[in-house]
Amino acid sequence: MSSFRWLVGKLNFLQHTRPDISFAVQYLSLQCPQIPYMLAAIHVIRYLMGCPDQDTRRSVTGFICFLGASPVSWKWKKQPTIFLSFAEAKYRAFRKVLLTILFFTSLACRHPPA
Structure with missing residues (x-):
């Protein structure tokens, strides 16, 4: 079923602008091409067709800050505006x-370890 792999590849490309389908696409990309998974991929397509207003063309960016091996701050969100370039x-x-x-550096400077 090369059409299944092709469809999952297209959905994988779409998930960059539609983070709401990320879980489903990642799950489908790990599956063997079988009928139930093809039906699930078609269900994702129907979902996308049913709510086109979700596609805002805004970039989704995120970051995570670690202190040693522990995450101390993270954020993922859509950018507030549509940028004209990737660099911007x-x-x-x-x-x-x-x-x-x-901000975290200023906290460390204000409260030195005892």
């Missing part, structure tokens, strides 16, 4: 990460 979107995301790191 990455610049805005980097700015948010930098502000978070500066």
Whole structure:
């Protein structure tokens, strides 16, 4: 069933702008091409056709900050605006990460370990 792999590949591409289908697409991408999984992939397509207003063309960015091996801050969200270039979107995301790191650095400076 090469059509199953083709469909899952297209859905995999779509999940970058539609994070609401990420779990289903990742699950389908791990499955063997069988009839029940093809029907599930078609169900995802029907879902996408039923709610086209979810596609905003805004980038989804995220970051996670670690202190040693432990995560201390994380955030995933859609960008507030549609950026005209990939570089601008990455610049805005980097700015948010930098502000978070500066915030945690200021906390460490105010409260030194005892």
